[in-house]
Amino acid sequence: MPDPDKVPDGWETPQNILVVLAHPDDPEFFCGATTARWVRAGHHVSYCVVTCGDKGTKDLSIGPDKLCSIRQKEQRSAAKILGVDDIKFLNYPDGYLTPDINLRRDITRVIRTIRPDILVTCDPQTLFTANAGLNHPDHRAAGQATLDAVFPAARDHLNFIELWKDEKLGPHIVREVWVCGTLEPDIILDVTETWEIKIQALFEHTSQIGDPEKLAERMRNRRTADSTPEKPHYEEKFRRLILG
Numbered sequence: 001m002p003d004p005d006k007v008p009d010g011w012e013t014p015q016n017i018l019v020v021l022a023h024p025d026d027p028e029f030f031c032g033a034t035t036a037r038w039v040r041a042g043h044h045v046s047y048c049v050v051t052c053g054d055k056g057t058k059d060l061s062i063g064p065d066k067l068c069s070i071r072q073k074e075q076r077s078a079a080k081i082l083g084v085d086d087i088k089f090l091n092y093p094d095g096y097l098t099p100d101i102n103l104r105r106d107i108t109r110v111i112r113t114i115r116p117d118i119l120v121t122c123d124p125q126t127l128f129t130a131n132a133g134l135n136h137p138d139h140r141a142a143g144q145a146t147l148d149a150v151f152p153a154a155r156d157h158l159n160f161i162e163l164w165k166d167e168k169l170g171p172h173i174v175r176e177v178w179v180c181g182t183l184e185p186d187i188i189l190d191v192t193e194t195w196e197i198k199i200q201a202l203f204e205h206t207s208q209i210g211d212p213e214k215l216a217e218r219m220r221n222r223r224t225a226d227s228t229p230e231k232p233h234y235e236e237k238f239r240r241l242i243l244g
């Protein structure tokens, strides 16, 4: 496994970082402690949340429109705790996402607008999760469409020429892609110092998390094997692609 003491995010100048994930709450669950670490190191982080999250309830009294607005509000509050104010919601319906050309165009538009140095998304190859579960199809679709948008669509001006001609959004090369939710990580970040901030941010997703104390316990139990009760360590893992 990679060495967590190496500092793969030791960029010399502040970076513009864009996180593209499927649902409200994905940015916090997948990489919230990393985001908090990056913001505190002086980098600027934006989110693009692809779906409304409008299927994520067992409450029979809530319809999709109401749930969408609840979840977007929760997402803004959670992001604020990490230090993220800039969120683009693409408002695709939850649960039905496919990595089609329209989704690729919409994400390309966001990339060409934000013009990130670093982009974070999730691994479309993860069908079975590390803890023997099934990965959500929206996660796979969002990851696939995002990678397809990074390369080649955002890079080449003749891809989605209307973005260039009509919207004046020129091509953009994303320098690095960090893929989370992957079974093949090659970067481990020590996020011990921001793990509690991640938990605080997750608390904002009230409609999703059930009993907050149980969630906190679950999250605190994710410490590394070499942790001691007095000195817990926490990590978030990525596969890093250097493109530019």
Ligand SMILES: [Zn+2]
Pocket (backbone or CB within 6 Å): 022, 023, 025, 026, 136, 139
């Ligand atoms: Zn999700």
